[in-house]
Amino acid sequence: MSLERASFMQACLELAQIPDHGLLPNPRVGAIIVYQSKIIAEGFHRGPGTPHAEIAAIRNAEKKGFRKFSQSDLYVNLEPCCHLNKRTPPCAPQLIEKAFKNIFIAHLDPHPLVRGNGRDQLRKSGIKVSVGLLNEAAQDLNQAFIKNQTRSETYITMKLALSFDGKMANDSGQSQWITSEASRSFVHQLRNQTTAIGVGSRTIEIDDPRLSIRLRQKSEKFSKLVIFGRPKDLKSKKVWKVFGPGRIIIWDEKIEKLPRRLYEDHGIYQLLVEGGPKLASSLLLKGLADELHLFYGRGFIGGKGRFSLGRDWTLKSLADSVSFQPQSAGLIGPDLYANGRLNVYRYHPKNR
Amino acid sequence: MSLERASFMQACLELAQIPDHGLLPNPRVGAIIVYQSKIIAEGFHRGPGTPHAEIAAIRNAEKKGFRKFSQSDLYVNLEPCCHLNKRTPPCAPQLIEKAFKNIFIAHLDPHPLVRGNGRDQLRKSGIKVSVGLLNEAAQDLNQAFIKNQTRSETYITMKLALSFDGKMANDSGQSQWITSEASRSFVHQLRNQTTAIGVGSRTIEIDDPRLSIRLRQKSEKFSKLVIFGRPKDLKSKKVWKVFGPGRIIIWDEKIEKLPRRLYEDHGIYQLLVEGGPKLASSLLLKGLADELHLFYGRGFIGGKGRFSLGRDWTLKSLADSVSFQPQSAGLIGPDLYANGRLNVYRYHPKNR
Numbered sequence: 001m002s003l004e005r006a007s008f009m010q011a012c013l014e015l016a017q018i019p020d021h022g023l024l025p026n027p028r029v030g031a032i033i034v035y036q037s038k039i040i041a042e043g044f045h046r047g048p049g050t051p052h053a054e055i056a057a058i059r060n061a062e063k064k065g066f067r068k069f070s071q072s073d074l075y076v077n078l079e080p081c082c083h084l085n086k087r088t089p090p091c092a093p094q095l096i097e098k099a100f101k102n103i104f105i106a107h108l109d110p111h112p113l114v115r116g117n118g119r120d121q122l123r124k125s126g127i128k129v130s131v132g133l134l135n136e137a138a139q140d141l142n143q144a145f146i147k148n149q150t151r152s153e154t155y156i157t158m159k160l161a162l163s164f165d166g167k168m169a170n171d172s173g174q175s176q177w178i179t180s181e182a183s184r185s186f187v188h189q190l191r192n193q194t195t196a197i198g199v200g201s202r203t204i205e206i207d208d209p210r211l212s213i214r215l216r217q218k219s220e221k222f223s224k225l226v227i228f229g230r231p232k233d234l235k236s237k238k239v240w241k242v243f244g245p246g247r248i249i250i251w252d253e254k255i256e257k258l259p260r261r262l263y264e265d266h267g268i269y270q271l272l273v274e275g276g277p278k279l280a281s282s283l284l285l286k287g288l289a290d291e292l293h294l295f296y297g298r299g300f301i302g303g304k305g306r307f308s309l310g311r312d313w314t315l316k317s318l319a320d321s322v323s324f325q326p327q328s329a330g331l332i333g334p335d336l337y338a339n340g341r342l343n344v345y346r347y348h349p350k351n352r
Numbered sequence: 353m354s355l356e357r358a359s360f361m362q363a364c365l366e367l368a369q370i371p372d373h374g375l376l377p378n379p380r381v382g383a384i385i386v387y388q389s390k391i392i393a394e395g396f397h398r399g400p401g402t403p404h405a406e407i408a409a410i411r412n413a414e415k416k417g418f419r420k421f422s423q424s425d426l427y428v429n430l431e432p433c434c435h436l437n438k439r440t441p442p443c444a445p446q447l448i449e450k451a452f453k454n455i456f457i458a459h460l461d462p463h464p465l466v467r468g469n470g471r472d473q474l475r476k477s478g479i480k481v482s483v484g485l486l487n488e489a490a491q492d493l494n495q496a497f498i499k500n501q502t503r504s505e506t507y508i509t510m511k512l513a514l515s516f517d518g519k520m521a522n523d524s525g526q527s528q529w530i531t532s533e534a535s536r537s538f539v540h541q542l543r544n545q546t547t548a549i550g551v552g553s554r555t556i557e558i559d560d561p562r563l564s565i566r567l568r569q570k571s572e573k574f575s576k577l578v579i580f581g582r583p584k585d586l587k588s589k590k591v592w593k594v595f596g597p598g599r600i601i602i603w604d605e606k607i608e609k610l611p612r613r614l615y616e617d618h619g620i621y622q623l624l625v626e627g628g629p630k631l632a633s634s635l636l637l638k639g640l641a642d643e644l645h646l647f648y649g650r651g652f653i654g655g656k657g658r659f660s661l662g663r664d665w666t667l668k669s670l671a672d673s674v675s676f677q678p679q680s681a682g683l684i685g686p687d688l689y690a691n692g693r694l695n696v697y698r699y700h701p702k703n704r
């Protein structure tokens with residue numbers, strides 16, 4: 001693998017990560033145009049209805065008066081699209097018009113209407129297309145999108161706030177606040193990435209949270225809310241005012257059906273679960289949580305652990321536990337933070 | 353505070369941290385000699401019986417043929433010593449002989465025979481002495497030494513290996529292995545820093561560990577072992593072979609007496625506790641643990657939490673919990689790691 005090429009693709013991955021809000025149902029994509037080993041222009045996708053990364057990069061190049069596309073290479077972390085089933089025109093024809101010399105793609109688009117068709121269109125026009133550069137890193141960036149496209153299921157992220165000894169509340173149920181203001185502020189960033197938020201009905205009844213997203217100004221931009229179990233007297237609760245009837249989903253079916261039903265019936269691409277120990281334990285044990293954001297704070301609170309994870313699990317051996325390996329970790333304010341995936345989604349057809 | 357001076361003192365702190373083994377009862381010290389804003393020579397202390405950092409730096413300067421000490425500044429993170437009650441000659445007279453222009457010291461030596469006397473000797477000779485540069489960072493480096501000298505107590509470090517849901521073993525008592533080989537290998541580095549290791553008698557009975565230090569070759573260099581509670585049939589256990597009778601201390605007194613008695617009666621400067629949940633909970637709740645090394649590994653093991661921390665605590669409110677804020681964090685292999693202090697020791701007489 002050429003180091004120069006890898007560093008150009010790395011630049012695409014970094015561009016793709018610029019938006020601080022979620023882009024779903026669209027993927028995160030960055031693109032750069034390289035002429036004589038120099039980056040001429042960059043582009044990235046800002047969300048549904050806005051130009052795709054490749055087109056943004058072309059426009060940026062043209063603004064600078066650049067015209068030598070046919071002597072340039074284009075790097076992009078996702079296969080250029082070729083279908084008309086969306087608000088923006090397909091990218092492949094526009095790249096063909098510019099007649100790029102080489103196009104480097106990290107991985108093929110798992111979208112049912114693309115899946116190699118974009119690559120094939122480009123190749124037929126005479127452009128040299130190479131697929132596979134930083135493939136895994138690029139797929140890591142778009143796990144929710146890949147799960148959506150390949151399985152028609154909602155990507156489920158879970159936030160857990162625990163004391164350092166692993167309790168979600170003390171024995172009398174007090175959980176405000178185990179983690180610091182700094183961590184809770186970071187949770188608002190996580191909320192800003194997701195399509196919907198999920199909580200247990202007990203949380204609604206006892207804590208009566210707003211579950212708003214500080215980073216979003218208008219109520220129209222709020223996510224949907226999934227409440228697990230049926231809370232009594234929902235209409236007196238703050239979430240009723242914030243979300244309103246149309247955006248609250250009461251979930252009291254089998255938990256296994258969650259990813260498919262939320263996706264197909266409710267158009268939820270990503271769900272951030274901020275539930276209590278029962279809900280969290282169930283999602284963990286059944287392998288339904290795809291990604292974890294773990295916060296340890298406060299200290300050691302002791303007690304019998306009434307509100308700790310997996311109280312009703314009866315795993316016989318350590319080997320039966322739900323494995324977890326964080327991929328990144330650090331301090332957020334006074335708290336310990338870790339992020340990692342429990343499930344990994346890959347789209348690996350003939351990639352070349 | 354001059355940035356240049358701070359960076360020279362920072363260099364001392366980094367030198368002080370070079371030895372990968374513990375130096376107790378001696379402190380970690382680094383020294384540099386600066387002539388015309390350039391570092392001429394460096395030195396650091398390697399442990400009892402070896403030259404102090406200042407003397408090591410002077411020797412390194414002389415090896416290079418450097419002689420202009422009277423036009424040079426010396427930086428050292430601890431006050432130069434002036435007492436004869438040890439294996440090496442005192443430093444202050446040797447610095448006076450070299451007639452340094454300025455000596456910058458991070459903090460005074462809390463050793464009862466120094467405590468400002470070194471500084472005073474130097475000043476009387478006409479050397480300009482400044483105390484206080486990076487004082488706090490320098491004291492952070494020598495917490496065990498400062499606790500020893502100011503309180504005549506053992507510094508107690510605790511290692512905790514927990515599942516991500518905070519259990520030290522599953523309900524049937526299985527704890528091998530919650531953390532990975534990478535973390536366990538790091539624990540051998542921690543063992544290499546300490547004077548003694550402490551475990552509960554249950555650990556000796558059930559796990560029958562060697563509690564050796566892989567990084568040390570010879571058995572003479574092994575630490576002492578403190579066993580909490582009286583294990584049955586100790587002589588058949590591996591630790592009996594590794595440590596032998598003279599180096600095993602059976603602790604069955606009140607836990608509050610631990611830091612003073614271990615220091616005064618047994619000459620233990622630092623104790624690394626690798627105990628089970630009962631011992632760990634007791635040291636935490638009573639404020640006896642000074643520093644924590646926390647490892648989260650394996651995943652979520654669930655159950656009733658028979659082997660979790662603070663089972664018998666009955667704290668009424670979250671505000672009563674044992675507060676903990678890690679100072680550093682990261683990944684060790686697949687595990688989450690955090691390190692932090694529960695107690696902070698400072699020596700702050702008139703520092704100037």
